[in-house]
Amino acid sequence: MALPSYATPLDRAWYVGFRVICAAVFAFLIVPILVIIPLGFNSEPYFTYPMPGFSLRWYEEFFNSPQWLLGLRNSIIVGFFATLVATVLGTLAALGLNRAEYPGKPAILAVLISPIIVPIVITAAGMYYFYSRIGLTGSLAGLVFAHATIGVPFVVITVSATLAGFDNNLVRAGASLGASPVRVFFKVTMPLILPGVVSGALFAFITSWDELVIAIFLATTEEHTLPRRMWSGIRELLSPTIMAVATLLILTSIALMVTMELLRRRTERLRGISG
Amino acid sequence: MASTAEPDAMMAADGVPLKIRLRRAERMRKVWALALIAPLFVFLIVAFVFPILSLLTISVEDPEVNDALPRTAEAFREWDGQGFPPTETMVVFAEELAMADRGGFGRVSKRLNYDISGFRSMLKKTARAADDLAPLSPDAIHEGFIDIDSDWADPAYWLAVKRASVRYSDYYMLWAIDLRRDGTGEIVDVAEGRAIYVEVLIRTIEISFAVTVLCFVLGLPIAYLLATLPTRRSNLLLILVLLPFWTSLLVRTTSWLVLLQNEGLVNDTAIWLGLWNEPQELVRNRFGVYVAMVHILLPFMVLPMYSVMKGINPWHMRAAASLGAPGWKAFLKVYLPQCMPGVGAGTLLVFILSLGYYITPALVGGPEDQMISYWIAENMGRLANWGLGAALSAILLALTVVMFLVYNRFVGIDRLKVS
Structure with missing residues (x-):
């Protein structure tokens, strides 16, 4: 938005002022995330700048601590299986939602989306109450189911969005050439909706990877995930190891964000060609 | 077979009228569609809906x-x-x-x-x-x-x-709004010292409202900037909004905890700049809660506003200017009304999400800044008062659902996008 030639001096002042305000808001958004990264490399256990020296001791501490490594392992296991469950069930459901109109569809959709509407504490409390009665608390399986439920709406939403731009005549063409519905799905539908499925899966994974409240309710020490371990750490003593873990979590987020952006561009390119 | 159909009905190859074949095919599609949805539907009913309903029932039980x-x-x-x-x-x-x-x-x-x-x-x-x-x-x-x-x-x-x-009784539901029944069964206020939950509920709404307003005030300029910059540059700046959006809530809360403490970067910088001389209490109070929550929820305000603003024709503003409207007037009269779908979506989303906040106020807030979710967790956990925890959950859930119905009415559930 360059300034038009008829701008008055007041317009010019406002133009500069506006940019300064925007810069301040962008700084507010990004600085807190960037500032935490160097603190994990501090040679002393303080959180002040300038840092007295550079050290990898907190990362060493992380990779030598059985508790943190258990947290890492649990986070990976739970994240993987929760994503698997959410992606398979969510993709099938999105295909079903896109296939036909029928009465009661808004109600069904409401149920499928509800896990991201219900406040997380209520979800966690309900699961704690119910899962403890059927023996699912204190097991990774309980966490997997819980995380799958809160990740699945993202899969349904992203896959549905991809299907909205999907030409159903391609399926008919496949069928008319004699392919079975299963073959058509894997040869025609799946390759075209794959970016949506992968984005949904990434959303489901990051949801589980960052999830804390359910882990507070359901996990005993044996099932502590990384965020759950971090939560205990913060409440006991804020150590630079926590900053190191935070940095690892930020890096995961960046990796996922970049993948997502590449997928989005790929889809846009494909759409550009077909349309 | 043909005699029962209308004389000029179209027939399929096997002699069945096309209408019937079509209806059969449509029915099959519906059955297939439902069969695809069924696994997830059943899974969510068992693993999600049923647990929450069973939690809500204990709010009216007194067993x-x-x-x-x-x-x-x-x-x-x-x-x-x-x-x-x-x-x-x-x-x-x-x-x-x-x-x-x-x-x-x-x-x-x-x-x-x-x-x-x-x-x-x-x-x-x-x-x-x-x-x-x-x-x-x-x-x-x-x-x-x-x-x-x-x-x-x-x-x-x-x-x-x-x-x-x-x-079955209304004991816990009444307690959740600071009421009880006295000896004669009349509903009366609970004792002075125990009446905290109405205050907590009001505080929850108050914090959510303030966070929403602050997010709007901070989000509007950057959404406008992003929407009006050339795509290449706005895509670059968009990363500054998306990275916080993707970063774990716990990590961001921890950052603020570190930044705002007495020896933290904010205090150090302010003292160095001469803004104040003594370290100020910036965390474990309401200020810390507002800063951290606004930081975490700002992307949810910016992204919907940005996507709506991107679709607004920039010529409208120029037309207003050519008709003599000063910049601010053109913005208020021409631009802002067209942004309303995005503003509505952003504000409602931020408000709804704020209502359920637990982790952030628990870490950067003081005892007087805890929201209703904190008290649900306390009652379900440390205090082991499940009936009261369930009753508070019912209140929070009702509030959220009402706000979501408003969202659905004005924005539409299908506009609930994730990126």
Whole structure:
């Protein structure tokens, strides 16, 4: 938005002022995330700048601590299986939602989306109450189911969005050439909706990877995930190891964000060609 | 077959009218569609909906006395609540107290202690002596109770047992809004010191509202900038919004905890700049909660506003300028009205998400800044008062659902996009 030639001096002042305000808001958004990264490399256990020296001791501490490594392992296991469950069930459901109109569809959709509407504490409390009665608390399986439920709406939403731009005549063409519905799905539908499925899966994974409240309710020490371990750490003593873990979590987020952006561009390119 | 159809109906190759074939095919599509949705639907009902419903039901249950002392509960329900219970009722009470198992007795005494503090120790004392109490004749039983603890001469304690003897009651729902039933069944305010939950609810709405307003004020300029910059540059700046969006809530809260502490970067910088001389308390108070929550929720405000603003034709503003409107007037009269779908989506989303915040206020807030989610977690966990936790959950859920219906009305559930 360059300034038009008829701008008055007041317009010019406002133009500069506006940019300064925007810069301040962008700084507010990004600085807190960037500032935490160097603190994990501090040679002393303080959180002040300038840092007295550079050290990898907190990362060493992380990779030598059985508790943190258990947290890492649990986070990976739970994240993987929760994503698997959410992606398979969510993709099938999105295909079903896109296939036909029928009465009661808004109600069904409401149920499928509800896990991201219900406040997380209520979800966690309900699961704690119910899962403890059927023996699912204190097991990774309980966490997997819980995380799958809160990740699945993202899969349904992203896959549905991809299907909205999907030409159903391609399926008919496949069928008319004699392919079975299963073959058509894997040869025609799946390759075209794959970016949506992968984005949904990434959303489901990051949801589980960052999830804390359910882990507070359901996990005993044996099932502590990384965020759950971090939560205990913060409440006991804020150590630079926590900053190191935070940095690892930020890096995961960046990796996922970049993948997502590449997928989005790929889809846009494909759409550009077909349309 | 053909004779039953209309004479000019189109036939499929096998002689079945096309209409019927079509209807059959459509039906098959619906069956297939439902079959694809069914696995997820069933999964969510079992793993999500049912657990929450079973949690909500305990908000209207009052099971302790019924479970541990079933005959006592039945006898107390029959008592009309005038004066003292009939002596036979007291005998049943004494007998069951003598026989009660420890777990059940513990839950009963905890429940009765909610009603009148001090009931727990009194009941313990009574139970210990209950073996001597049970053989007493009905005429002497009340005296026996009073001998153990003189408070049994006060009808309030007997009425408390009666109130706890029904299986379903509004006890916890009333407690969640700082009300209770007195001896006569009238609804009255709870004692001064225990009335905290209405304040918590008001505080929750207040914090959510303030966070929404702050997010709007900070989000509007950058959404506008992003929407009006050339795509290449706006895509670059968009990363500054998306990275926080993707970063874990716990990580961002931790950052603020570090930044805002007494020796933190914010205090250091401010002192260095000469803004203030002493480290200020910036965290473990309302200020810290606002800063951290606005930071976390700002992307949810910016992204919907940005996507709507991107679709607004920039020529409208130029047209307004050519007709003589100053910049601010053109913005208010021409631009902002066209942004309203994005503004509505952003503000409602931020408000709805704020209502359920727990982790952030718990870490960067003080005791006076905790929201309703914190008290749900406290009651479900440390305080082990599940009935009250469930009742507070019901209130928060109702509030969220109402706000979401508003969202659905104005924005539409299908506009709930994730990136």
